[in-house]
Amino acid sequence: xxxxxxxxxxxxxxxxxxxxxxxxxxxxxxxxxxxxxxxxxxxxxxxxxxxxxxxxxxxxxxxxxxxxxxxxxxxxxxxxxxxxxxxxxxxxxxxxxxxxxxxxxxxxxxxxxxxxxxxxxxxxxxxxxxxxxxxxxxxxxxxxxxxxxxxxxxxxxxxxxxxxxxxxxxxxxxxxxxxxxxxxxxxxxxxxxxxxxxxxxxxxxxxxxxxxxxxxxxxxxxxxxxxxxxxxxxxxxxxxxxxxxxxxxxxxxxxxxxxxxxxxxxxxxxxxxxxxxxxxxxxxxxxxxxxxxxxxxxxxxxxxxxxxxxxxxxxxxxxxxxxxxxxxxxxxxxxxxxxxxxxxxxxxxxxxxxxxxxxxxxxxxxxxxxxxxxxxxxxxxxxxxxxxxxxxxxxxxxxxxxxxxxxxxxxxxxxxxxx
Numbered sequence: 001x002x003x004x005x006x007x008x009x010x011x012x013x014x015x016x017x018x019x020x021x022x023x024x025x026x027x028x029x030x031x032x033x034x035x036x037x038x039x040x041x042x043x044x045x046x047x048x049x050x051x052x053x054x055x056x057x058x059x060x061x062x063x064x065x066x067x068x069x070x071x072x073x074x075x076x077x078x079x080x081x082x083x084x085x086x087x088x089x090x091x092x093x094x095x096x097x098x099x100x101x102x103x104x105x106x107x108x109x110x111x112x113x114x115x116x117x118x119x120x121x122x123x124x125x126x127x128x129x130x131x132x133x134x135x136x137x138x139x140x141x142x143x144x145x146x147x148x149x150x151x152x153x154x155x156x157x158x159x160x161x162x163x164x165x166x167x168x169x170x171x172x173x174x175x176x177x178x179x180x181x182x183x184x185x186x187x188x189x190x191x192x193x194x195x196x197x198x199x200x201x202x203x204x205x206x207x208x209x210x211x212x213x214x215x216x217x218x219x220x221x222x223x224x225x226x227x228x229x230x231x232x233x234x235x236x237x238x239x240x241x242x243x244x245x246x247x248x249x250x251x252x253x254x255x256x257x258x259x260x261x262x263x264x265x266x267x268x269x270x271x272x273x274x275x276x277x278x279x280x281x282x283x284x285x286x287x288x289x290x291x292x293x294x295x296x297x298x299x300x301x302x303x304x305x306x307x308x309x310x311x312x313x314x315x316x317x318x319x320x321x322x323x324x325x326x327x328x329x330x331x332x333x334x335x336x337x338x339x340x341x342x343x344x345x346x347x348x349x350x351x352x353x354x355x356x357x358x359x360x361x362x363x364x365x366x367x368x369x370x371x372x373x374x375x376x377x378x379x380x381x382x383x384x385x386x387x388x389x390x391x392x393x394x395x396x397x398x399x400x401x402x403x404x405x406x407x408x409x410x411x412x413x414x415x416x417x418x419x
Contacts, residue, residue: 008151013039013125014391015384016144016157018132021049022059022373023357023380024163025115029073030384031161032122033412036391038384039125039155041132041146046281047115049165051373052108054284055189059373060103064316064337066094072414074377077114078104086110095334099318135160135172139396142352158391160353161383166242167289167359175347176292179242180364184286184322185235188254191278192230192265199270200227212264215257217324223261232261232276235324242288254283286322286371293361294343294398301338302366303330308341310402311417312382312409315340315375321368330365339417340375342405345383346398352390354397356383381414 015031017024020042028040050056062070062078081087086107096102119126127148134145142160146153162169167177202224209220218234226232236254240246258276265271295308303319315338319330332338344361345354356379358371369375385408386400406416 006152007145007154009153010156011039011153012156013037014157015039015159015161015387016142016155017041017161017163017384018144018169019049019163019165019357020047020126020128021163021165021357022051023376023383024049024161025119025380026072026074026377027161027163027356027380027384027387028124028126029118029122030381030412031388032124033073034385034388034408036388038123039127039157040119041130042126042128043131045128046112047119047126047128048108048112050284051106052112053280054282055108055280056284056373057108057111058100058103058105059377061099061316061372062104062374063092063102064314065335066092069314069316069337069415070374070378072378072381072409072412073118074374074381076413077111077118078106080114080118081106081111084110084114099331132169132172135169137173137352139351158352159387159397161387162353162355162359163357163380163383165285165288165358167291167355168242169353170291170347170355170359171289173347173353175350175353177289178292179289180287183238183241183288184368185324186238186241186250186254186283186285187233188236188258188283189280190232190258190276192232192274192276194273194275195227195271197227200268201270204268208264208267214260215324223264232258234258234261235322236283237324238285238287240288241285250283250285287358287364287367289359290367291347291355291359291361294346294348295341295361297340297344297360297362297366297370299363299365302362302369303332303336303338305332305336305338307339307417307419310342311339312342312405313340313375313378314338314415314417315370315378317369317372317375319365319369320372321365338369340370340379342382342386342400342402343398345379350398351396354383354386356380378414381412382409385409385412
């Protein structure tokens with residue numbers, strides 16, 4: 001029997017956003033608020049990306065050295081979530097004891113409801129449970145094939161924004177990607193209960209650990225300390241999680257390792273009733289692909305706050321490279337804030353495709369700070385405004401005037417870097 005791939009529906013828009021995660025939601029909102037007919041495609045049922053689906057629900061950093069550096073629709077979402085009792089905004093300090101103390105703990109339910117509402121208010125057409133499966137870019141338009149649950153749709157857009165985190169669109173379009181030979185490990189968020197930490201013998205944990213065969217990077221002390229935070233906070237080796245096969249292996253490996261630790265715990269007196277009462281829907285991936293962009297952000301530029309002539313948003317987080325045994329960190333000096341140039345969001349030689357989020361053009365060390373959620377949101381806002389401008393003025397994405405882009409960003413409440 002011959003099977004033919006039929007396109008059931010053809011539709012058009014000014015801006016198509018692929019990926020409704022941390023960056024994509026705010027790319028879509030910013031595009032729509034800037035006057036562009038915008039469609040958002042998301043592979044999951046739930047929007048919000050790692051914040052919601054991977055339960056990395058503590059975005060940061062919106063403030064640096066006591067001052068707000070990231071604003072606009074993304075901060076509005078935080079404030080609206082907080083107004084509903086779903087966000088814990090800490091006291092903002094010039095130099096907190098730990099940088100992560102300035103992250104904002106948010107409730108997944110409340111935040112997801114808020115961003116859904118903001119998308120509807122902006123007039124974004126949102127389609128979940130759908131994936132891009134093909135693309136054809138020309139000097140005048142982008143044709144995308146979208147596989148939905150019940151049909152195959154072709155969407156013809158003026159501009160396309162890749163916010164897949166993995167650069168899936170960039171790859172389909174034939175542009176270059178960069179990937180480290182050894183990618184940062186992932187984390188499966190979880191929660192454990194059913195015991196009293198004060199009744200657990202540290203000595204027993206250390207002794208029984210000797211007879212187990214866990215990976216070398218997991219120590220007996222780790223397993224004891226996880227009990228205090230009520231989370232098995234392990235690193236999971238991650239390679240090629242941008243592919244379906246690689247992502248499947250990661251999810252299987254994460255559950256397998258979590259299960260082996262769970263079984264070990266049950267052998268300890270006082271942990272017989274331990275339960276894993278929550279695991280995230282997805283393992284949180286830190287690193288896959290980075291685009292080869294018109295500009296590449298280096299670690300030296302990032303940590304020293306280099307000002308680019310096309311700087312469009314700030315980023316503030318230490319260099320934070322996770323390895324299996326821990327974290328390699330380097331911090332900004334006082335009052336130094338990193339900047340992100342517009343051209344780091346544009347794949348080299350791209351006509352009508354722009355990116356935002358973790359895949360920003362950067363080396364591995366710079367990317368370890370840029371990949372966190374607040375800068376990804378800010379990049380999404382930049383991409384959304386730029387896409388709207390390009391669509392409205394029949395421009396290639398690289399030809400968007402910097403001054404006009406800054407004006408659009410300021411109009412939606414975003415903060416543009418100054419020298």
